[in-house]
Amino acid sequence: MNYKAKIYVTLKKSILDPQGRTVENSLHRAGFSSVQNVRVGKYIELELAGEHAEVETQLEAMTRDILSNPIMEAVRFELEEIALSATEG
């Protein structure tokens, strides 16, 4: 089975996000005045193959140990089945 993983890395809520604040100010200046609590994170996509349970285990390890830093980031992912990628076929 081939999977595409969509990974969302965000700053923990307790961390100040000056980038988010800057983006929020920019949105306000552009007239979107009701916007609040802008937080900027990271989005990562990757494909991998295996049984669903094994793929989930691998993703938990790579998102926790490499793709995010648990000291200041939270991470979650979604998995979807895909057809074989063109590079593998």
Next chain:
Amino acid sequence: MKTTVIQFPGSNCDMDAFHVVSSVLGQPSSLVWHSETTLPSTDLVILPGGFSYGDHLRSGAIAARSPIMLEVKKHAERGGLVLGICNGFQVLTESGLLEGALLRNQNLHFLCKDVNLKVENSKTAFSSAYSKGQILRIPIAHGEGNFYADPETLARLESENRVVFRYVGAIEDAEGNPNGSMNDIAGIVNARGNVLGLMPHPERASEEILGSSDGLGLFESLLNTLATSALVK
């Protein structure tokens, strides 16, 4: 003092550090590429400043997972000295050799200027040549130097006197904490006292001709520590 300076792809302060230890202090020094799996016999490992892996993913994150870092960790476990400067400090936090993390500067700017550092703890292997309370003029050059640690870790760092250097202002044109670091922390040491990370660049302030030699004391402290322990042996 045998020194090894690690080079990661994107490190750019490796030669400055190498110059200080080899030419200014005349010590036997070597450069080791990140993909090596052995370290030469060495007293001090320096993780230099720069933009290892272009700061991709997180500053120092990929470098911290380089093959050579396994050996650097073993060296630290054996009690060997490790000095992480700027990107090197980021590598140390990402590798778990030091607590905390370095976040984006609070004002989002890349800061390139001189700062004043106060020596908070002059009893470490990295600061014994200084006196407690001494102010050092050292340059910084970073975009992610904002030191963060959770409240419990921060309290522990302070109570154990592991904050070695702190940003201060009030002398000439220095404005104090430039990047929003918690408790104005510029450099910390590990519990064992053999691993230190700091964001400012002492290797850029080790010769008067460059404007300040206040940074040389850090390297001299290490020399003295090794000389003393050699005598003890």
